[in-house]
Amino acid sequence: MSFSLNFYSIRKLLNIKRSKAFITNSVRLQSVQHAAPIKRICIVGAGPAGFYAAQYLLKQLSDCAVDIVEKLPVPFGLVRFGVAPDHPEVKNVINTFTKTAEHPQLRFFGNLTLGTDVSLEELRERYHAVLLTYGADQDQELKLPNEQKAHVVSARKFVAWYNGLPGAEDLQPDLSGRDVCIVGQGNVAVDVARMLLNPLDSLKSTDTTEYALEALSRSKVERVYLVGRRGPLQAAFTIKELREMLKLPNVQTLWRAGDFKGIDADFAKLQRPRKRLTELMLKSLGEQSTKSATESRKQFLPVFLRAPKSIFDRNMEFSITELQNNVAVATNATEQLPADLVLRSIGYKSSCVDSSICFDVQRGQVFNQRGRVLKDAKSQIVDSGLYVAGWLGSGPTGVILTTMNGAFTVAKTICDDILSHSIDTSAPRPGLDISGKRVVTWAGWQRIDQAETQAGKESNKPREKIVSVPEMLNIAGV
Numbered sequence: 001m002s003f004s005l006n007f008y009s010i011r012k013l014l015n016i017k018r019s020k021a022f023i024t025n026s027v028r029l030q031s032v033q034h035a036a037p038i039k040r041i042c043i044v045g046a047g048p049a050g051f052y053a054a055q056y057l058l059k060q061l062s063d064c065a066v067d068i069v070e071k072l073p074v075p076f077g078l079v080r081f082g083v084a085p086d087h088p089e090v091k092n093v094i095n096t097f098t099k100t101a102e103h104p105q106l107r108f109f110g111n112l113t114l115g116t117d118v119s120l121e122e123l124r125e126r127y128h129a130v131l132l133t134y135g136a137d138q139d140q141e142l143k144l145p146n147e148q149k150a151h152v153v154s155a156r157k158f159v160a161w162y163n164g165l166p167g168a169e170d171l172q173p174d175l176s177g178r179d180v181c182i183v184g185q186g187n188v189a190v191d192v193a194r195m196l197l198n199p200l201d202s203l204k205s206t207d208t209t210e211y212a213l214e215a216l217s218r219s220k221v222e223r224v225y226l227v228g229r230r231g232p233l234q235a236a237f238t239i240k241e242l243r244e245m246l247k248l249p250n251v252q253t254l255w256r257a258g259d260f261k262g263i264d265a266d267f268a269k270l271q272r273p274r275k276r277l278t279e280l281m282l283k284s285l286g287e288q289s290t291k292s293a294t295e296s297r298k299q300f301l302p303v304f305l306r307a308p309k310s311i312f313d314r315n316m317e318f319s320i321t322e323l324q325n326n327v328a329v330a331t332n333a334t335e336q337l338p339a340d341l342v343l344r345s346i347g348y349k350s351s352c353v354d355s356s357i358c359f360d361v362q363r364g365q366v367f368n369q370r371g372r373v374l375k376d377a378k379s380q381i382v383d384s385g386l387y388v389a390g391w392l393g394s395g396p397t398g399v400i401l402t403t404m405n406g407a408f409t410v411a412k413t414i415c416d417d418i419l420s421h422s423i424d425t426s427a428p429r430p431g432l433d434i435s436g437k438r439v440v441t442w443a444g445w446q447r448i449d450q451a452e453t454q455a456g457k458e459s460n461k462p463r464e465k466i467v468s469v470p471e472m473l474n475i476a477g478v
């Protein structure tokens with residue numbers, strides 16, 4: 001309230017200044033009129049969508065200033081806390097994000113949570129435009145009895161655990177059993193399978209957290225099932241991820257020949273990427289009888305056409321499904337698979353962090369029209385000056401490249417709306433007042449980064465992630 005008074009009095013003041021200038025000096029009038037206020041844009045979330053949008057805005061709008069508000073004291077979202085530690089090349093995008101962060105017109109405000117430390121209303125008052133890119137931090141559930149039991153863990157939490165997301169370090173997944181059943185067949189599911197089956201030595205030189213390496217060194221897991229409702233032609237994993245699984249030392253991949261029955265009929269109609277993936281599966285299936293199983297203690301076991309039905313203490317029951325128009329339909333037949341640990345990997349979803357966001361609870365994403373957030377879903381009227389990008393707007397699918405393209409498109413929309421005056425930028429906006437808040441700046445993050453890389457050197461790792469928020473804040477000096 002006090003801010004809006006200030007804001008309007010500033011505007012009043014400016015108007016007065018203009019009229020005075022008009023009377024006294026036409027040159028001064030011109031300079032006052034043309035010195036349009038800097039366009040202040042706030043981006044919520046320092047993941048790929050946030051950084052790519054910032055990069056685009058700073059390049060296209062010479063008179064803009066971008067503030068990134070991030071919940072954690074550290075940036076990069078799922079690039080740091082999702083991407084598998086044995087995929088360091090994927091994390092190279094961090095170099096691009098760092099260049100953007102070092103732009104003089106960008107400020108990073110880490111350790112500030114939208115919905116807790118700052119409200120959307122406040123951000124909208126203090127910026128000409130707000131772009132929400134706070135990602136997807138929840139997971140889809142199977143909605144089965146016993147799902148809350150200790151041996152049923154979401155893949156999202158498991159990934160967060162080995163990647164050192166603050167708060168995930170106490171997960172303590174029980175790796176004392178032989179059989180793990182992963183429900184879901186996307187690339188996240190395959191990442192998790194690889195982390196469980198990878199020889200420990202190949203993880204020691206990655207940024208896997210030390211406590212996870214220690215737990216994995218005691219793991220008794222030998223068989224990992226990867227179970228999907230549909231058939232091999234609908235498999236959600238991609239060829240690169242499958243190739244990696246097939247190359248894992250001392251791991252035998254075993255397909256079920258029955259799952260591939262009848263796929264010849266559709267094979268010719270497949271698009272090239274899917275055709276290549278299917279060829280690889282068939283090649284591996286063809287070779288498995290000739291390979292000696294005794295060489296490998298561990299097994300990777302993809303299972304198709306099974307829908308989760310019941311969870312028991314040491315196994316899971318699945319309905320055997322049939323495909324009807326590409327949809328998996330459960331039959332009355334069932335099969336049980338051993339499962340000392342169940343990892344649920346059927347997708348992420350976003351949460352509504354501020355009650356003023358027009359949020360689709362069912363789908364777990366923000367209602368929007370090509371990045372413009374709606375006032376309400378029914379009228380389809382756009383809430384001027386509020387935007388969404390990344391997984392929060394599109395749903396939790398796609399890789400970093402997809403997120404980049406989406407973020408560029410929404411950033412272009414913001415530029416278009418500013419240039420066409422759909423957003424009122426005639427009066428200056430002050431940006432966020434961070435006084436009294438424990439905010440980690442970019443310099444603070446650089447101190448954390450340095451401490452992590454230094455600690456990693458001692459154990460030949462790219463970094464040893466700091467997991468405790470108080471410790472991060474201490475190092476950042478806030």
Ligand SMILES: Cc1cc2nc3c(=O)[nH]c(=O)nc-3n(C[C@H](O)[C@H](O)[C@H](O)COP(=O)(O)OP(=O)(O)OC[C@H]3O[C@@H](n4cnc5c(N)ncnc54)[C@H](O)[C@@H]3O)c2cc1C
Pocket residue numbers: 044045046047048049050069070071072075076077078079082083084087090112113114115133134135136137159188191348353389390391392397398399400401403
């Ligand atoms: C396990 C996993 C592995 C993946 N591996 C790959 C891979 O190998 N290659 C690839 O190309 N893609 C991969 N992806 C996909 C990629 O990570 C996503 O495309 C991308 O991270 C989505 O970006 P985003 O900015 O929308 O969300 P995010 O990366 O989730 O970023 C959102 C940011 O918002 C912050 N935030 C959350 N809530 C708030 C709040 N209330 N206030 C302020 N900030 C908040 C979060 O802390 C986070 O930093 C993977 C995804 C997952 C889940």
